[in-house]
Amino acid sequence: xxxxxxxxxxEVARPRDARATSPARPADGHHEPVISTHRxxxxxxxxxxxxxxxxxxxxxxxxxxxxxxxxxxxTTILMLLGLSEPTDGEAWVMGLDPAWEPREVKRxxxxxxxxxxxxxxxxxxxNLRYTARLNGLERDDGEAxxxxxxxxVGLTDRADDAVGTYSRGMRQRLGIxxxxxxxxxxxxxxxxxxxxxxxxxxxxxxxxxxxxxERGLSIMLSSHLLTQVQSVCDxxxxxxxxxxxxxxTVDELAAQFGDGSAAIEVGLELxxxxxxxxxxxxxxxxxxxxxxxxxxxxxxxxxxHVRPAGAEGRVRQDILVAAVDHGLRLTALRPIVPSxxxxxxxxxxxxxxxxxxxxxxxxxxxxxxxxxx
Amino acid sequence: MSAATVPSGxxxxxxxxxxxxxxxxxxxWRVIAAKEFGDHILSVRFLALLIILGLAAAIxxxxxxxxxxxxxxxxxxxKAVFLALFTIGSADYSFLIVSSFVAIVAPxxxxxxxxxxxxxxxxxxxxxxxxxQPIYRDDVINGKFVAGLSVILMVLVAVVGIISGFxxxxxxxxxxxxxxxxxxAWILVTAVYVGVWLAFGLLLSVLIRRAATSALVGFGVWFxxxxxxxxxxxxxxxxxxxITGSTIDTALPQAQLQKFITQLLPGNLYSDVTDVILNxxxxxxxxxxxxxxxxxxxxxxxxxxxxxxxQSLLLVWxxxxxxxxxxxxxxxxxxxxxxxxxxxx
Numbered sequence: 001x002x003x004x005x006x007x008x009x010x011e012v013a014r015p016r017d018a019r020a021t022s023p024a025r026p027a028d029g030h031h032e033p034v035i036s037t038h039r040x041x042x043x044x045x046x047x048x049x050x051x052x053x054x055x056x057x058x059x060x061x062x063x064x065x066x067x068x069x070x071x072x073x074x075t076t077i078l079m080l081l082g083l084s085e086p087t088d089g090e091a092w093v094m095g096l097d098p099a100w101e102p103r104e105v106k107r108x109x110x111x112x113x114x115x116x117x118x119x120x121x122x123x124x125x126x127n128l129r130y131t132a133r134l135n136g137l138e139r140d141d142g143e144a145x146x147x148x149x150x151x152x153v154g155l156t157d158r159a160d161d162a163v164g165t166y167s168r169g170m171r172q173r174l175g176i177x178x179x180x181x182x183x184x185x186x187x188x189x190x191x192x193x194x195x196x197x198x199x200x201x202x203x204x205x206x207x208x209x210x211x212x213x214e215r216g217l218s219i220m221l222s223s224h225l226l227t228q229v230q231s232v233c234d235x236x237x238x239x240x241x242x243x244x245x246x247x248x249t250v251d252e253l254a255a256q257f258g259d260g261s262a263a264i265e266v267g268l269e270l271x272x273x274x275x276x277x278x279x280x281x282x283x284x285x286x287x288x289x290x291x292x293x294x295x296x297x298x299x300x301x302x303x304x305h306v307r308p309a310g311a312e313g314r315v316r317q318d319i320l321v322a323a324v325d326h327g328l329r330l331t332a333l334r335p336i337v338p339s340x341x342x343x344x345x346x347x348x349x350x351x352x353x354x355x356x357x358x359x360x361x362x363x364x365x366x367x368x369x370x371x372x373x
Numbered sequence: 374m375s376a377a378t379v380p381s382g383x384x385x386x387x388x389x390x391x392x393x394x395x396x397x398x399x400x401x402w403r404v405i406a407a408k409e410f411g412d413h414i415l416s417v418r419f420l421a422l423l424i425i426l427g428l429a430a431a432i433x434x435x436x437x438x439x440x441x442x443x444x445x446x447x448x449x450x451x452k453a454v455f456l457a458l459f460t461i462g463s464a465d466y467s468f469l470i471v472s473s474f475v476a477i478v479a480p481x482x483x484x485x486x487x488x489x490x491x492x493x494x495x496x497x498x499x500x501x502x503x504x505x506q507p508i509y510r511d512d513v514i515n516g517k518f519v520a521g522l523s524v525i526l527m528v529l530v531a532v533v534g535i536i537s538g539f540x541x542x543x544x545x546x547x548x549x550x551x552x553x554x555x556x557x558a559w560i561l562v563t564a565v566y567v568g569v570w571l572a573f574g575l576l577l578s579v580l581i582r583r584a585a586t587s588a589l590v591g592f593g594v595w596f597x598x599x600x601x602x603x604x605x606x607x608x609x610x611x612x613x614x615x616i617t618g619s620t621i622d623t624a625l626p627q628a629q630l631q632k633f634i635t636q637l638l639p640g641n642l643y644s645d646v647t648d649v650i651l652n653x654x655x656x657x658x659x660x661x662x663x664x665x666x667x668x669x670x671x672x673x674x675x676x677x678x679x680x681x682x683x684q685s686l687l688l689v690w691x692x693x694x695x696x697x698x699x700x701x702x703x704x705x706x707x708x709x710x711x712x713x714x715x716x717x718x
Contacts, residue, residue, distance in 0.1 A: 074717065081505055083716045103397045107507035117498020119412075130408055134506040136398020178502065 032059050034186045034218045035080060039089035042075050042242075049075040051242040052089065057220050057235075062212055064229035065222040066344065067239030073222035074114055076239075077190050080220075081111055094185060107135065110179030114190040116171065120164035124155055124174050127163055128181050135182040142181075149177040152214075153207060169200030176207065187211070189221040193228050205232045226344055238347050246347050257346045261290060262312035266302040266319060267332030282326050286318045287311075301332055401508030405516025406523070413524045418485050422528055425482070429474040430532040434458070437470075438544060455548040456555060458540045459533075460651050471536065472647050475529070475563060476640065477599075483570025484591040486521035489584035490514075490575050491711060496584065501716050511708050514575060518704065521571050526564050533560060551653070554682045559650050565696045566643040570595075572703035579710045598638060606634045642696050646689045653679045 035057040042050040050072040057063040065073045078084035080093050082102025091098055098105040118127045125146060132142035150156045153173040158166070166174065172192065179187055192208075193201045205228060208219055223229045229236055230250055238246040238253070246253050266283065270276050276294065283292045283304060288311040293303040304319075306312045312335055323330050413419055437458050459471040491513070494500040504510055533556060540546045548556070574591055581587035597605070610631035616624050635641055680688075 078716060083501070083504060103507040103509065106505055107397045111502075111505040113498070113501035113505065115498050116502060117500075118502075119497065119499060121412075121415075130404070131502075131506060133404040133408075134398070134401055134503075134508055136396065136507070175502075182506075 033057060033092070034059050035063075035091070035093050035220060037076075037080075037089065037091040040076070040079060040086050040091050041088035042072075042079060042084065043087045048242050050079070050086075053242075053244055055237060055244060055247070057218060059218050060212065060216060061234040062208060062219045062221065062232055064233030064236040065220065065239055066224070066226065066229050066236055067222070068224055071239040072242040073239055074190055075242075077111075077188055077220075077222060080188065081106060081109060107182065108185050110182060110184035110187045112172075112175045112179045112187070112189040112192055114194070116175035116178070118163040118166075118171065118174065118178075121162060123160050124163055124166070124177075125150070125159040127174065128178055131178050132181050137182070145181050145183060149180040152180065152211070153177045154203075169196045169203070172196055172200070172204060173207070176204070180211070185217055187217055187219045187221075189219065191223055192221055193223060193225060201228060208232055238344060240347070246343075250343070253343045253347070257343045258309060260309055261305050261307040262309040263336040264304045264306060264312060264316055264319070265332060265334050265336050266304060267300065267330065268302065268323075269329040269331055278326070279328055282322050282328065283319070286315060286322060288315055303336070397507050401506070401512035402516040402519065405508075405512060406519040409517050409520030410523055413486065413520060419524065421485070422482055422525065425478050426475075426528050426532045429471060429478065430536050433471045433474060434536055434539060438539075442544070455537075455540060455546045455552045456651050456653070458536055458544075458546070459556075459559075472559070472651055473644075476566075476644055476647065479525075479563060479567045479643075480570040480595045480640070481592070482525050483521070483567045484574040484588070484595065486525060487517070487571045487574025488578055488588040488591050490517045490521075491578040492582055492584050492587055493578070495582065504716055510712055514579075514704075514708055514711055518568075518571060518575060522564060522568055525567050525571075526560070529563060530560060551682055555650055555653065555685070558682065558686065559647060562643070562646050562650065562693060562696070565693070565700055566639065569639050569696060569700040569703060572700050572707060576703050576707035576710065579707050579714065598640060602638055602640065603635070606631055606638070609634060636692070637695065637699075639696060639699055642692045642699075646692045646696070649685050649689045650682075653682075653685060 033056040035055065037053050037055045040050060040053040040055075041048065053072075053076060055076075065076065067073050075084060079086050080091055080098055082098035082105050085099055093105045094108050096105050118124075119130075122130075128146045128149070129142060132146060137145060147156075150159045153176055155170065155173055155177060158170065163171065163174065176187075176189070176192070179189070187208075189208075193204055196204065208221070209232060211217060212219060221229075221233070235247065235249055236253060237244050246256055248256065268279050270279060279302070280292060280294060283289065283302060286304075288306050288308070290305045290307045292305075295301060304315065306315050316333060316335065319333060320330070322328070440457075491500070494503060494513075503513060537548065537556070541548075570591075573594075574587075577587040577591050578584070581590060610627050614626045614630050616627055636645075686693075
C-alpha cells in the first residue's frame, strides 16, 4: 500500500497548516490532492451515513468510490459539493472548504448526480445553455463551450432535439456534457453507468478516459458495479457502511485483501473420462497446490488454487513439466488476476473495526461454480 | 471570490488558471427567473391566466359600461368616475366587478404558478443538477418567485390597460392624475396579495414532495379561508375568550379578538385596501369601525367628500404592511425550509 495516502499523526494534530509543508505530499503539481477529507462524518439521527472518512484524490487520476447502495457514497459526494453539511470533520476540494465556500467549489467542480434529470421540453442545447448561464459564462464563451462538450460526448447531431426524446444513455452523456460545460478542474460522477446498456457503458468509460487525457482533469466516480470501476479507475476506495475500508490500485487492494492464495487456469486436451481422472491426480500431486477444480459447465479449463500466493510462478512451471512428463497436451496456462469482485467480497465480509450505529450488512455469496467475469 | 482569499496553507491546484475561470458568477436568481419566465409564457397555465383575467376584464366591463352610460348624465362633475370602471358591475351579480374578481382569482393564480416550483424540479431530477451550479440556494426560490409574480403582473397590467383604454376611447372618460395614482397603487397592492399566495405556494412546494398533493393543499387552504373563514374566526374567538357575563366589558374581548384575527386573513386585508384605494369617497362602510371612537369619527365625517390618494393610503397603511408581512413570512418560511432540506430525492 505504498501509494496510498495515510494521514500522519502530525496532520491530525494540525490539519490545516500542515498540508502545504507536509513531506508526505510530493511538491510537483501533478500530485496535489484535489479532494482531501479528514475524519469527515455525517450522521442522520442515530444513523451514521459516513463515518470518519479520510480520503485523498490527486490531480489527473480517476478515483472510484466502490460500495453497495446506502454505503455512503452519495452522502460523501454531497458533502464534497457543499450540498450537505458534515456533522464532523472537514473536507477540502480544490483547496476550498465546501461547507464555507460552496459556490467557489461548485464553480470548479462538474457534478453528474445519480439519476440525472433534464427539462424534457427543452432541447439538449437549451439545457446546457441554462447551466452555462448559471455558471456566468457569457454568450459567446458559453456557446463555444456547449459546442465543444456536445462534440466530446457525441451528441452534436441530436443537440437540438427535445431531451424528452433521448435514450437513457444519451441523457447520461448529456449529463456528463452538462458537468463539463463550466470547464471544471474536477468531475464528480455519481453512478455514471447505472441503468445503461453494456455498449453505452463502454462508450461512457472510454469518454471518461479520453477526458482525463485531453483535458487533464481529475475524476471521482462512484459505482456499485465492480468490473466497470476496475476497468477505468486508477485508484479505488472501497466503502462499506459509511467507512472506507480499503484504498489503492487493484493490485494493492489484492495484496491487502487477498486471502494469501493465487489461482491458475489450466486448459488440457482430454479425450476420455480416464484421462480426466489421470490429469486431476497429476495436478493435485503438485507442490503448493491447495485444491483443484475440474472443468464444469460453462468453463472448460481446470482451476488450481495455490497457497502461498508467492509460489504461483513456480507452480506454473511445474505444471508445464508435469504435462510433458505425463503426455498431457496443454491448451491454456495462465495466472488468474484477482478481480475486484473477489477483493470487494473479502473486504466487505472482513469485520470492520468499530462501526458506530450501523449493523454490518451481510452479503450473499454467489454460487460456487460461477465463472470469472 | 478569487484564489487570493483562500487560506495560504491550503493547496491551490488552479493557481495558474486565468482569473476569469475562477470568478464565481453573481445574480443566479436572474438567470433562473429568466428561464422560469420563459417556461411560464409557454405553459398551459399561462393560457389559463390569460383567459381568467381576460374574463375578469370583459364581463364586468360589459355591465360597468352600461351602468356608467346610464349614470353619466347625473354624474357630470362627479369625481372618480373613471375608477367606477373597476368598482361597479352588474347589479345582479355582485362578484362581477373587476376588483372583486381579481380578489377571488389572485390567490388561485399565485398558487397555480408556484405549487410545483421546487417539488417539480425534484420529481424531474433536475434539482440536484440545479443546486450543484455556483448559485446560492435561495437564488432558486427568489428566481421562481420573481418569474411567477412578473408573469401574473404582466397580464394584470395588460388587462388594466385594456379596460382603461376602453374607458377612454369608447366611454370618453379620462382619468385624473389622482385616479391613475390610485390604479397604480391598486396594482401594487394586488402584486403583494398575489405575492402572499405565490410565497405560500412556494412554501408548499418545498414542504410537500408531490406536486399534486401540494396543489390540493394549497387550493384547500384557499377554499377554507374563503368559505369558512369567518366561521373559523368565530370559533377561535369564542374558544379563546368566551363571554362570561352580560355586560359590554365581558363581551368586548371576544369582539376584539375576532376583529384581530379577521384582519389577519389576507383576503380581508386585501379587500379592505381595495375598497379604500379604489373608492376615494369617504365611505364609513368601507371599513368597519373597530372601536366606539372610530364609530364616532365615522359619524362626524362629511358626506360625499373625496379623499386624496395620500389620505387613502394612510387609512389602509396597517393593512398594506400586514399583507407585506404575511408575504415575507411565507417567503422566509419557504426559504428556511429549503435551506434545511436534503438535496437528495
